[in-house]
Amino acid sequence: MIRKLFFALLALAIVVLVGLGIVVATHKTRPAPIASAAQDDTAKLIERGAYLSRAGDCVACHSVPGKPDYAGGLAIKSGLGTIYSTNITPDKTHGIGNYTEAQFADALRNGVRADGANLYPAMPYPDFVKISDEDVHALYTYFMQGVAPSDYAPPQTALTFPFGVRPGLKVWNALFTTDAGFTAPAGASEQIARGAYLTESLGHCSSCHTPRGLSMNEQALDSGDAKFLTGGELNGWPVPALRGMAHWSQQDITDYLSGGRNSTAAVGGEMTAVVANSTSHMTDADLQAIAAYLKSLPGAAAPTAKLDPAASQQTIARLTAAKDLSTGERLYLDNCGACHFVSGQGAARVFPHVDGASVVNAKRPDGLLHVILAGAATPSTAKAPSVLPMPGFASRLDDAEVAELATYVRQAWSNQAPAVSAKDAARVRASLHK
Structure with missing residues (x-):
């Protein structure tokens, strides 16, 4: 999964703590497992490593269209600048072909490159630290023997000061990451x-x-x-x-x-x-x-409305009668009703619910506005090969109309979310072109 989150206040930790001369110990690297080649079934290890790389979504961040998988170059935009993903093919010049398994494990778990420099935490090493030795070994075998080397040299990440000062990441790591491996929840099956x-x-x-x-x-x-x-x-x-x-x-x-x-x-x-x-x-x-x-896991409050059958019936009755419609009601029937129906329930496994949906009831309306403006499409997968697209309405509706439609959907049926302004719609529309 493309992780565009980054560290908006990272500078504060770097400048203050490094400026004060605070020396922070780096994490201890757990040694990578040493396995005898004679005992390994390399083909099975490669197959397992390929599976694990999918589970870790490595291909999404380390690939771009038109280049070999894992060759890097994906531009990850952040408020601090653009971070480019690295080449993790076994190429010895531009990739990780010279990495030992211990160095590979250190990069994966602790965000430390073979040359000792720190990776930016766009790489999710705070979570990857829990990957087992056996899985690290399978991943290493896959990337070194199951991935074709690519000599593609991705653009270099060059953030402005102080974000480009990689040694400052040692401070961040010491404050916010752990060396601990995975521990199963107590009593877990x-x-x-x-x-x-x-x-x-x-x-x-x-x-x-x-x-x-x-x-x-x-x-x-x-x-x-x-x-x-x-x-x-x-x-x-x-x-x-x-x-x-x-x-x-x-x-x-x-x-x-x-x-x-x-x-x-x-x-x-x-x-x-x-x-x-x-x-x-x-x-x-x-x-x-x-x-x-x-x-x-013990439940947490989710941004979904509590379904209210009486309120939903009132909405259904007004949309069905189609008389004296508000602007929001008209816009819904004209643009959404054919798929999501007057019930707001859509069609199972085809058109999603809008009554009670989390994206509809979220405090910020940006996700809903993005879908209205740009549309959406389900991916084609082995179990659901058909792509089900929703068209975007950016060229059909102006900002005021988008806001009216979004407000209506967020307050119809059981939904009870705040209203949306034309400024909200304009802001999200502008973001589509960045």
């Missing part, structure tokens, strides 16, 4: 323990679904902290809480991760790439394990 491992390490779900601190650090790194996976925001999109997920069954979660849709929802925003590149390639057993783990 084998399935839930597996789901916890995938979620907390390779899946790095916390990097988007856990709130960020003032220095843009994840406020929790495992389920032992009540803030873990309680949701937040990503590039203006609401990021839902994953704890308990009372509104979805375990099968709903599995369906969503495998095919980008379930009986009530369809994937959108950054999660579209996660499903396309990562979770749709995982086994049903692993997806069921992730779902079981999420369902096992």
